[in-house]
Amino acid sequence: MARNKYDIGETLETEFNFSHLKRLGKYIKPYRKDLFLTIILMTVTSALGMLTPIILMQIMDVYIPNNDIKGIVLLSILILGIYLIISVVLRMKITLTSRLGQNIIHTIRRDIFEHLQELPFSYYDDRPHGKIQVRVVNYVNSLSDLLSNGIVNTITDLFSLVFIVIFMFAVNVRLALICLLGLPMLMILIFIIKKKQRVAWQILSNKSSNLNAYIAESISGIRVTQSFTRERENTKIFNTLSNDYRQAWMTAVKYNFLLWPAINNISTWTTAAVFVLGVAWIDQGIEGITAGVLIAMTGYIGQFWAPVNTLASFYNSLLTAISYLERIFETIDEPVLVKDCEGAVPMPPIKGKVEFKNVVFSYEDGIPILNDISFTANVGDSIAIVGPTGAGKTTIINLISRFYNLDSGTITIDGIDIDKVTIKSLRKQMGIMLQDSFIFSGTIMDNIRYGNMEATDEQVIEAAKTVRAHDFIMELENGYDTEVNERGTRLSVGQRQLISFARALLADPKILILDEATSSIDTETEILLQEGLSKLLANRTSFIIAHRLSTIKNSTCIMYVDGGKIQELGTHDELIEKKGKYYELYMSQYKFLEE
16 A cells, blocks of 8 residues: 555654753642642651551560560551551542642643644644644643652652661661662663663654544545545555554553563562571571561562652653653744744734735745735725636735745735734734635534624624525524534535625624635525625725636726736726736636536
């Protein structure tokens, strides 16, 4: 099967360094009080837990030989009290760490989502949306366990290890040294698998991204898939990507699972060594080694390797999280190419004069799409832009809203360079109506009100009536309160465009952009819409891209764009009289309609 874009993993531009963890620490900093309180509580419980082997040693060496039943009962009650305190504190710890972790997760997800809102169209032009979505949801979720438990447990376990080692050496130095002999073996193993483990999780994150991207695209394009009976081919691609993910997962977890059995084995070996040597030394009458000491030491050995195991698990979680952190921070660090310049000021209330001066623009370096474009649209003008596919028509209107940066030249509105004003203040005074009218999940009322969130219900209904959307809306089961699916799939394409017209009218923009806005409306509806369109276009500057030339005959000016240049400019009658490219285009449509 042919290789496709979803088989290609994303490549990290930089190697991981601990500055990523330092950066993660900035997200933890606002919650340092909860973190500090949790660490204090866990340190106290850890210290209390260290008392149990000492108490058992006293029972074995003192109270049992002396047949002190009362003392044994009191010490047993003391042990019970210790474990009750530990249980209560653990409950508090779970609450605090869960709140801490989820607050940090929320902050990271908010930051990445807010940054995605600011990234230019160029970022989304060459990336499958599923690959972007997986970073906001899956990758951030993957940090949850690390932030909720890993950090706190690691810090408290480090304290526990210190306490345990102190108590072990206090009980018996010889046996303590035997226990610590297993640590060098563990460090060698960690050093060996470290690099392979990180690479394995990087590969897994790639495969996860590929799989999610393909699923997202397949769901969005399911109608096309079924129309062209591509189900079997799509399933093959999915199975390939899913199998790649499965194999990457098995490789990654294989390295993860190498540590804990190694730790268990080392723990067993050191415990056995303590027992064997301890019993031998008791038989030899070595001073300071008794049955109680041996019991206490084996208790400490179990407690010693438990936090080591936890630290190893944290190390695994850290390496796993690193591969996701790299992706998350890579997205957050994606440069916002289209942004307010230094010293940008709010755009004053727009009157509507738009001027292009020697504008040059390219999506890719060295391949210009627009080359030396210059024209002026006066207040209230209706500018129609026509030409062959790929000529740069949509690019022109995208530049008016500053969705991309110019290579050179200037665009001014009312004499003000749009590069010198804030983007939000500029776009807020514009209305854009695209061919692919996006409908959000929610009610029709909400979708129209999206153009002006402060509009009343009456204003929404009036806008719908103006663009001739009211009648079909009232025929729906709940009228304006009818719920529509994401992208408005239960509505026809024409109905979605009418709703978008109402949305644009409600925004009351001074500059209106219509990109093939009537392409999916039938001729009968279009005739009804003309009155509404006239009202929509009145007293505002408008730019209209339309292949259906009947909709632009009355425009103030028509521009024929081809090869990145304005080839012809004038009114409909002037261009027809000129008998150039526009004339040929118009006559070809006229003849087609006649046929």
